[in-house]
Amino acid sequence: MDKFIINGGKKLYGKVEISGAKNAILPIMTATLLAKGKSILHNVPHLNDIKMMAHVLRVIGARVDYHDGVLEIDATHASYFEAPYELVSKMRASIYVLGPLLSRFGQSKVSFPGGCAIGTRPVDLHLMAMEKLGAAIDIEHGYIMANAGKLKGNDIHFPKVSVGATANALMAAVLANGETNMFGAASEPDISSLIDFLIIMGARIQGKGTKYIKVIGVKKLEPAEMIMMPDRIEAGTFLIAAAITKSDITISKCEPSHLETLMEKLRIAGANFEIHNNEIKIISPKIIKSVDVTTGPYPGYPTDLQAQFMALMSLADGESVITETIFPDRFMHVAELNRLDADIKVDKNVATVKGVKSLSGAQVMATDLRASATLVLAGLAAQGQTEVSRIYHIDRGYDKIEEKLRKLGADIIRAKE
Numbered sequence: 001m002d003k004f005i006i007n008g009g010k011k012l013y014g015k016v017e018i019s020g021a022k023n024a025i026l027p028i029m030t031a032t033l034l035a036k037g038k039s040i041l042h043n044v045p046h047l048n049d050i051k052m053m054a055h056v057l058r059v060i061g062a063r064v065d066y067h068d069g070v071l072e073i074d075a076t077h078a079s080y081f082e083a084p085y086e087l088v089s090k091m092r093a094s095i096y097v098l099g100p101l102l103s104r105f106g107q108s109k110v111s112f113p114g115g116c117a118i119g120t121r122p123v124d125l126h127l128m129a130m131e132k133l134g135a136a137i138d139i140e141h142g143y144i145m146a147n148a149g150k151l152k153g154n155d156i157h158f159p160k161v162s163v164g165a166t167a168n169a170l171m172a173a174v175l176a177n178g179e180t181n182m183f184g185a186a187s188e189p190d191i192s193s194l195i196d197f198l199i200i201m202g203a204r205i206q207g208k209g210t211k212y213i214k215v216i217g218v219k220k221l222e223p224a225e226m227i228m229m230p231d232r233i234e235a236g237t238f239l240i241a242a243a244i245t246k247s248d249i250t251i252s253k254c255e256p257s258h259l260e261t262l263m264e265k266l267r268i269a270g271a272n273f274e275i276h277n278n279e280i281k282i283i284s285p286k287i288i289k290s291v292d293v294t295t296g297p298y299p300g301y302p303t304d305l306q307a308q309f310m311a312l313m314s315l316a317d318g319e320s321v322i323t324e325t326i327f328p329d330r331f332m333h334v335a336e337l338n339r340l341d342a343d344i345k346v347d348k349n350v351a352t353v354k355g356v357k358s359l360s361g362a363q364v365m366a367t368d369l370r371a372s373a374t375l376v377l378a379g380l381a382a383q384g385q386t387e388v389s390r391i392y393h394i395d396r397g398y399d400k401i402e403e404k405l406r407k408l409g410a411d412i413i414r415a416k417e
């Protein structure tokens, strides 16, 4: 296993390029199962989650090739409609095959995803959506068994915004007979990106980026080619890396409109921004002001940037309150930040962060993807040396984060445990 060794206290400078968005790419990869032929995705980063999804697709019978940021998926000979436990237990996003498999084969068998480090993550809304579209669902021996002849369009009311359930519902509805009207759908950029891809495939979808999405089922879809959008969570992580080290850097190849909520919070914390097309320059505050944050569905503050912002607030002048409404237990990073001398207390889904003058380097352990990035950010700002172990979590979702940080002037190396 690898670890990061970070010597904190260095200022960052220069420019960093943002990679393609993992959370948009994973559902798009499964959408390629909806057509026979070869789909081509550009701007795909080298990430373990993407490798894992490629494996899931190969098990289903697709041919998958990856070279130089280009992912080619040929689903012509896909013939197996199962996502086995061994894969789903390693990556929850495997649930994204449920809708496409049901659509293409009239049946699917997907291992029931268990809990994960960020808490209980039910799939009832995914199942409800499939049932509304005419599937019969049974849970047998830890597997979701879904069966439908031909799916039929219907009204689907989501009582809660779910990115995953919206994606699965979309991928099932595009080839269903008739119209599907989704109310309370997710409007995250990842969903808009999936809709763009499905439309290139030939799907008829209206309401991109809104809570009401209408899908008019078509008979057949064709393979598609698309450039993957930039990763707003990676971009946000680098903006916070700059703020926590009081540095001015430029992030390029990003989509500034996806980062407005974060930039608004960082402005209140004292940062300024210069935005030109797909670049954001952050001018960081000399003194970080405390800001309260509550996570919420897009365009609310993203849960995937909650932990990183908490690291920043641990060095703020004053007290801030961070409320997690998407995954109430997503606070595994708190104990580790406190090992670095942060002063954070958690009560249910609310963390109270008392800013301290400085953090001090220590050995800490990554517990999940975004928590790992948070510990790296804290390590960059801490005095002395920080060792972050179990960084395989970070390799799931950040492409060569240590190389990108080193280019910005950080003192960080990867070493064997």
Ligand code: UD1
Pocket: 023, 120, 121, 122, 123, 124, 125, 126, 127, 160, 161, 162, 163, 164, 165, 186, 188, 296, 297, 298, 302, 303, 304, 325, 326, 327
């Ligand atoms: C969520 C985030 C997404 C983030 C991803 C990885 C939101 C709305 N979604 O997406 O931005 O990138 O985690 O960290 O911020 N839920 C149910 N039943 C279901 C499905 C979900 O009750 O069947 C609940 C979840 O427990 C959660 C909320 O709905 O409280 C949103 O979950 P969902 O958007 O589905 O999660 P992901 O798709 O994993």
